Amino acid sequence: MLNNGRARASRLLRARSTLETAMAISKELLEILVCPLCKAPVELKPDGTGLKCQQCKRVYPIRDDIPVMLIDEARIEE
Numbered sequence: 001m002l003n004n005g006r007a008r009a010s011r012l013l014r015a016r017s018t019l020e021t022a023m024a025i026s027k028e029l030l031e032i033l034v035c036p037l038c039k040a041p042v043e044l045k046p047d048g049t050g051l052k053c054q055q056c057k058r059v060y061p062i063r064d065d066i067p068v069m070l071i072d073e074a075r076i077e078e
């Protein structure tokens, strides 16, 4: 009983890490998102925590897999 439960949990964890983190923001969504300030395309940060505008270097946070495209929420990152 205990062993079965543990094996299932680790399978679930693996599925979460491969699917959910990689697919949190889809390519299609990224292509339509632009910086609200300069209308330039944004790029997903390597660590997946935000979307960076290539023009003004503002980084828009991603909260619960939803990009927050608000100038007030963004911080400038060089």
Ligand SMILES: [Zn+2]
Pocket (backbone or CB within 6 Å): 035, 036, 037, 038, 039, 040, 053, 054, 055, 056, 057, 058
């Ligand atoms: Zn911008």
